[in-house]
Amino acid sequence: MIGPLRVWPPERSKLAALYYLGSGPEIIKTDQILYLGAASGTTVSFIADYADVVYAVEIAPEPLAKLLDVCNNRMNILPIPADAATPLVYAPFVSTVDLLYQDIAQKEQVEIVLNNLVFLKSGGYLILMLKTRSVATQEDPEQICSKAVSKLQNAGLDDIKVTWLDRYHRDHAAIVCKKRDLKEL
Numbered sequence: 001m002i003g004p005l006r007v008w009p010p011e012r013s014k015l016a017a018l019y020y021l022g023s024g025p026e027i028i029k030t031d032q033i034l035y036l037g038a039a040s041g042t043t044v045s046f047i048a049d050y051a052d053v054v055y056a057v058e059i060a061p062e063p064l065a066k067l068l069d070v071c072n073n074r075m076n077i078l079p080i081p082a083d084a085a086t087p088l089v090y091a092p093f094v095s096t097v098d099l100l101y102q103d104i105a106q107k108e109q110v111e112i113v114l115n116n117l118v119f120l121k122s123g124g125y126l127i128l129m130l131k132t133r134s135v136a137t138q139e140d141p142e143q144i145c146s147k148a149v150s151k152l153q154n155a156g157l158d159d160i161k162v163t164w165l166d167r168y169h170r171d172h173a174a175i176v177c178k179k180r181d182l183k184e185l
């Protein structure tokens with residue numbers, strides 16, 4: 001934690017909204033986090049208050065420039081200018097993480113997060129901010145979410161909990177789940 005605690009408004013950050021609604025997993029000081037879709041670093045900077053290291057992946061040059069400004073003041077954020085769909089590019093720079101967070105509002109966002117599961121340690125948490133309207137405009141949001149949940153289950157994720165964030169962020173479901181710990185089987 002750097003300096004005093006800051007107010008983290010749920011309207012400005014989907015992750016804050018998830019915690020306001022009471023469904024976020026605990027983040028502790030030793031946690032390593034891989035954050036996909038860092039944008040200009042708003043949520044990244046808040047999460048970095050609570051964690052050890054945040055690897056922040058962002059593809060677009062404009063938000064990336066702002067993210068670099070945020071990184072100047074915080075030594076525990078590592079900016080990674082890359083496409084989250086090609087994790088092999090940044091694999092040499094990222095360690096195994098306790099939490100994988102994704103907020104990239106793309107049609108293929110579930111597939112992209114599945115490709116990054118390799119970085120998540122067994123028993124670690126995944127938080128997927130699913131923007132249903134980006135996945136399919138005509139399909140029922142509940143159905144889109146169910147399909148995403150099935151894909152996550154098939155990929156070895158358990159304890160799946162869905163929280164709709166509509167009160168703060170329209171068309172968004174936060175899917176929180178845990179990577180199966182093979183030692184527990």
Ligand SMILES: C[S@@+](CC[C@H](N)C(=O)[O-])C[C@H]1O[C@@H](n2cnc3c(N)ncnc32)[C@H](O)[C@@H]1O
Pocket residue numbers: 012013014015036037038039040041042043044057058059060063082083084085103104105106
């Ligand atoms: C909804 S914004 C993220 C907002 C941010 N998470 C926050 O709360 O401050 C989505 C971001 O994902 C980025 N993005 C989209 N596709 C991406 C990809 N394939 N790889 C990395 N970043 C991507 C976009 O450029 C955009 O900045």
